[in-house]
Amino acid sequence: MSRSLETAIALDAEFHMHTYARKPVLFTRGQGMELYDDEGRCYLDFVSGIGAVNLGHSHPAVVEAVREQIGRLTHVSNLYYVEHRDELAADLVELFGEPARVFFCNSGTEATEGAVKLARRWGVSRRGTSCHRIVTAERSFHGRTLAALAATGQPSKQEAFEPLPSGFTHVPLNDLTALEASVDERTCAVLLEPVQGEGGVHPCDPAYLKAVRRLCDERDVLLIFDEVQTGLWRCGTAFAWQTFGVRPDVVYLAKSLANGLPAGALIAREEVADAFVPGDHGSTFGGGPVVAAAARACLRALQDERLGDRAVATGEYLRDRLRDFGRDTGAVAEVRGVGMMNALEFLDPVAPVVAEAALGKGLVLNSIGTNILRILPPLLCGRTEVDTLLTALYEVTP
Ligand code: PLP
Secondary structure, eight states: OOHHHHHHHHHHHHHSOSOOOOOSOOEEEEEBTEEEETTOOEEEESSHHHHTOTTOBTOHHHHHHHHHHHTTOOOOOTTSOOTTHHHHHHHHHHHHTSSEEEEEESSHHHHHHHHHHHHHHHHHHHHOTTOOEEEEETTOOOOSSHHHHHHSOOHHHHGGGOSOOSOEEEEOTTOHHHHHHHOOTTEEEEEEOSEETTTTOEEOOHHHHHHHHHHHHHHTOEEEEEOTTTTTTTTSSSSHHHHHTOOOSEEEEOGGGBBTBOOEEEEEEHHHHTTOOTTSOOOSSTTOHHHHHHHHHHHHHHHHTTHHHHHHHHHHHHHHHHHHHHHHHSOEEEEEEETTEEEEEESSSOHHHHHHHHHHTTEEOEEETTTEEEEOOOTTOOHHHHHHHHHHHHHHOO
């Protein structure tokens, strides 16, 4: 272990709150799908900052956009007009594909908070104060602040922090009957991830999503998609809902919006967005010019380089290879995923051991719980990198 890594581990143990169990590696540089540690060792990144660097590390267009903007103006707040923010909002509305408005924040959690507030504001103006309930899915993940945690359908993450804000109901994913029973006149919104990420990469059934859309229309309830992890071409299209063929009223993005800088965006159909009035919501840094410049460059490059098509093609190849691996080893319970958001679920609780051994071989992988390996590489990942991953999996799986 290098002296720098030893120092980092010691400082971390002494001075950080112990909210993360970090892996023993000190990354100092990245390029595309490659990461380099402090001793110059190269790793292939199959996590991409937990799905936050879809374009790959240090993409030249994003680096240049940030450098240019930060050298001129970093921050003046949302009280004034700045460059890039409005153009970015227009770009996002164009991707959304119908008249809509955008609110910028700094993270996925904040985007969830914004979505919850907007839905409640809309519900109250529509049917009065009792219309504030939001139905979400069991096993979902929407963030760590109190309302986002209340929306999250994972009791183990919630219990220590009660009481949480009330008004959230959780139903099993892909169970229309349960959803129908939970949506009533007090409900303002249904909130879903098109593919559950932190919960273990569980895609919604497209027929279920279509039925949810119909239910929301019939009962005058908003359909909100949390696309923090699925969005920005990770599932093949700008928004995963375009792949599933189901349009939401509200959608939000974060993670890869500015390819690794903190950014979030809440996008709502115009008449829904107009429920918010001045003073209802805000953010000091949201949509600041540096992050907005990065996000514009990121959106442009993702499209110019057709990384959505690549995510679809490589994702199919990856799932095929993982299924072969399952047949060869008998170690696999299930292979799941859409585009470049994939999971390998083992029969046995070996995922953390596999991820650790893979790191030793220069592959960065993420385990969820004990049995699931999540594979979320930058979208430029190709067959060669997938083959390298599979070679390592055959070698390290016990
Ligand atoms: N929503 C989803 C679907 C996520 O995957 C995450 C983070 O993993 C969040 C919200 C929270 O985002 P952040 O960590 O940027 O606050």
